[in-house]
Amino acid sequence: MITQRRIEITSPTFIDAWQLPAGQDLNALFSSRQPLALEVGCGIGDFIIQRAAQQPEVNFLAIDIYNKGCYKTCRRIDDSGLTNIRVMRMEARYLLNRFGQPDMLSAVYINCPDPWPKKRHRDRRLVNTTFLTQLLYYLKPAGDLYFVTDVLDYAEQVAEIIQPLSGYANQLATPYVLQLDGYPLSKYMRRFLSQDLPVHFQHHQRRCDFTLDPQELPVTEKGFRNRHNLDSELWPT
Numbered sequence: 415m416i417t418q419r420r421i422e423i424t425s426p427t428f429i430d431a432w433q434l435p436a437g438q439d440l441n442a443l444f445s446s447r448q449p450l451a452l453e454v455g456c457g458i459g460d461f462i463i464q465r466a467a468q469q470p471e472v473n474f475l476a477i478d479i480y481n482k483g484c485y486k487t488c489r490r491i492d493d494s495g496l497t498n499i500r501v502m503r504m505e506a507r508y509l510l511n512r513f514g515q516p517d518m519l520s521a522v523y524i525n526c527p528d529p530w531p532k533k534r535h536r537d538r539r540l541v542n543t544t545f546l547t548q549l550l551y552y553l554k555p556a557g558d559l560y561f562v563t564d565v566l567d568y569a570e571q572v573a574e575i576i577q578p579l580s581g582y583a584n585q586l587a588t589p590y591v592l593q594l595d596g597y598p599l600s601k602y603m604r605r606f607l608s609q610d611l612p613v614h615f616q617h618h619q620r621r622c623d624f625t626l627d628p629q630e631l632p633v634t635e636k637g638f639r640n641r642h643n644l645d646s647e648l649w650p651t
C-alpha cells in the first residue's frame with residue numbers, strides 16, 4: 415500500500431498515462447516524430463536530461479513508479495528547456511503491456527535498477543529472462559539495450575541469461591565494462607563511483623535478422639510489488 419502523499423504533477427512534460435487509451439501510440443505524445451527511446455526507472459532524471467541533450471533527434475520516454483522522482487524529473491526537464499522528453503509514472507511491465515507495439519523502441523535504458531541484493535530476493539529483480547524476451551519484441555531491429563548496475567552479481571546474472579537469447583548481440587568485447595565512453599552518469603552511478611565502487615555497463619542490440627512471433631511473447635509478470643498489491647494504483651486490474 416502506498417502511504418506517501420502523492421505530489422500533483424502539473425508539468426507539460428508529464429503524461430498522465432491513465433488518461434491514455436490502451437494501445438496509444440506513445441510517439442504521438444511528442445511534438446515531432448522521431449525514434450523513441452525508453453528509460454526504465456528514471457529516478458530524479460539525471461541520466462535522461464543528459465542523454466536527451468546529447469541526442470535531440472530522439473524522443474525519450476522516462477518512466478518511474480516513484481511519484482516524487484517523476485515530479486523532480488519533470489521540474490528539471492522544464493528548467494532545461496528540452497522538448498524531447500516525456501515522463502510517465504508507470505511500472506515498466508505494465509507500460510509495455512498497455513502501450514507496447516512491436517519495433518517501437520530505438521533504445522531501452524535500465525540504469526541501476528532496484529538491486530535486491532539478498533539471494534532469496536533475486537526473483538524480485540526486474541531484469542530477468544521474461545523481461546529481456548519481451549524487450550526483444552518492442553525493440554526495433556538494431557535497437558539498443560543498455561543495462562547498468564553497481565551490483566556485480568546482477569551484472570553477472572543478466573550477462574548469463576542474455577547470452578542464450580539469440581535475439582541479442584553483445585556490443586562490447588566482454589560481458590560488461592566498468593566504463594562506457596559518452597554514457598551519461600545517473601545519480602546512483604555517480605554515488606557509487608564517488609565511493610570508488612564499480613559500476614557495470616552492458617550494451618546489447620537486437621539482431622537485425624531476429625523476429626519474435628507474438629505467440630512466443632511471454633506472459634507479463636506482475637513483479638514482486640504488484641503480486642503483493644503494494645502498488646495497486648500502478649497495476650489496476
Ligand SMILES: C[S@@+](CC[C@H](N)C(=O)[O-])C[C@H]1O[C@@H](n2cnc3c(N)ncnc32)[C@H](O)[C@@H]1O
Nearest residue numbers: 455457478479480505506525526528600601602
Ligand atoms: C535505485 S533507483 C535508480 C534511479 C536512477 N535510474 C539512477 O540510476 O539514479 C531505481 C529506480 O527505479 C524505479 N523502479 C523500480 N522498479 C520499477 C519498475 N518496475 N518500473 C518503473 N520504475 C521502477 C524506482 O522507483 C527507482 O526510482
